[in-house]
Amino acid sequence: MNHQETVNDLSQNTRRAFCTELLASTGLLLAAPNLSQVIAAQDSMVAYPPRRIENAETLLPGAGLYFNYPTRNDPAVLLRSSDGEYTAYSRKCSHAGCSVDYDPPRRCLKCPCHQGTFDARMGYVMFGPPRRPLDTIVLQMRAGGQIWAVGKSYVRSMDMIAKDLRYR
Numbered sequence: 001m002n003h004q005e006t007v008n009d010l011s012q013n014t015r016r017a018f019c020t021e022l023l024a025s026t027g028l029l030l031a032a033p034n035l036s037q038v039i040a041a042q043d044s045m046v047a048y049p050p051r052r053i054e055n056a057e058t059l060l061p062g063a064g065l066y067f068n069y070p071t072r073n074d075p076a077v078l079l080r081s082s083d084g085e086y087t088a089y090s091r092k093c094s095h096a097g098c099s100v101d102y103d104p105p106r107r108c109l110k111c112p113c114h115q116g117t118f119d120a121r122m123g124y125v126m127f128g129p130p131r132r133p134l135d136t137i138v139l140q141m142r143a144g145g146q147i148w149a150v151g152k153s154y155v156r157s158m159d160m161i162a163k164d165l166r167y168r
Helices: 003-042 158-166
Strands: 044-052 064-068 075-080 086-090 101-103 108-110 117-119 125-127 136-142 146-154
Touching: 044 136, 075 136, 086 146
Parallel strands: none
Antiparallel strands: 044 146, 064 075, 075 086, 086 136, 101 108, 108 117, 117 125, 136 146
């Protein structure tokens, strides 16, 4: 094989790789309206023994309450939105495992280690190095306004979802 044939082969491989990437990217853009369905399909929920979140029924709208779930070594936070809805997240930052803190005025969760910031309504990354949202604690409302933690929902990163879509 001479020099010109080698250059042509490399050029063809580069163009082929570029076109493959372009087609995959275009497919992702066309699938964007259905991306929430794809994300939902990528979640995985693990049930743990139910545990009552003490004093959750006294939580005022806009406030947060720290607790541990599923074990006492797993910090979590229960949040009550201004419209009264409850959500709960693992306090372990998805970047390096540092413990995030709730910032009520800004309605977000902040990681002091690398300034990662997560949205309090959905747990999604707003800023910083984390690549995936916080893990969600699955809640259940019971009689008397009691709130129980019953499992965890783990969300994979958007990078991983994009790669999965590309190779399907």
